[in-house]
Amino acid sequence: MGVDTIAITEHTLDTGTTGGAVTLLEPVADAIRQHEAIWKKWGTVPKRWPIELRSDPPLTWRARPATDNYPFTEIEGPYGIRLVLGARLCEISALVRWGAFIEDEAVQAAVTALCKAVASCLGAKQVIYIPDSAYCPSLAMNFLEQYMPLEAVIDWLSRECGPPAPTISSIGRELSDDEMRALSPGWNSTDYARAVERDGYFVEGEGLFEYLVNIVKPGPRPPFDQVAEHLWGANCNIDSDGDSRTLGDTQWTELTIELRDADKPRVDVDPISTDPLVLQVRSFSAHLAQEVAGFIAGRSGGVIEPMQKRERSEFWPK
Secondary structure (H helix, E strand, C coil): CCCEEEEEEECCCCCCCCHHHHHHCCCHHHHHHHCHHHHHHHCCCCCCCCHHHHCCCCCCCEEECCCCCCCCEEEECHHHCEEEECCCEEEEEEEEEHHHHHHCHHHHHHHHHHHHHHHHHCCCCEEEEEECCCCHHHHHHHHHHCCCCHHHHHHHHHHHHCCCCCCCCCCCEECCHHHHHHHCCCCCCCCCCCCEECCCCEEEECCCEEEEEEEECCCCCCCHHHHHHHHHCCCCCEEEEECCCCCCCCCCCCEEEEECCCCCCEEEEEEEEECCEEEEEEECCHHHHHHHHHHHHHHHCCEECCCEEEECCCCCCC
């Protein structure tokens, strides 16, 4: 058996009633239809459906309410798409292999469009993508039966499994020569490919908290483009703003960088004191806030204060 892709988001539904959930999910059909070629390739259709529906299944949902013996509400959609509603969390599965999700941009687009549409219908703003087995992040599936907000799951993943990947495609790493030889004593890099360990997870969207990290008395800062490249790699496609006078300016005190992708992860840096200079790094991603603060302080000196978080005033913006 292989490793499949699981997405986790949250909801505020009464799991004792299923009709409302099915109605809420009707707009998800548009997201499925946009990538239907992918779903026809990867998805499945229940054998109990009439033969005329198997090649062109209706984009509808069927619900099975929770029982005393099974505390989860299950909602079945087309192409094997399935939602499992726990006390606070919602698990989304679609029988897509974890490796294909990481490596194939068309599969990524289909899965993320589906999951973001489901999250939006449920009133959520974040989705976590994890493997369903084999790696540390898969243990997050165990929280489904607990009344746990998604932010707490993200905190647990960060503590136990490390920070989230900056992009879906960056999840995983190639095994070293020694690791490859431990698996296969006759392995060599000339004649055989190197295996990839796809251990990791990705968090999409903005959550309940904004994270803040202060840097006290930093020296000259790295040029702003180097901050972006540290986060997202060389030649990353970004939008930026700030008070740098030139590309190589090291005296800037204001910076905004945002990656131009579907999720648009963003980091802001602003002075909250000028004497002494204190720069505050802010992001809706704890990982990005900590990474930027660490990079700046590593190049500029200064003292990093413990990270703070504050609740957003608009968790569910329209």
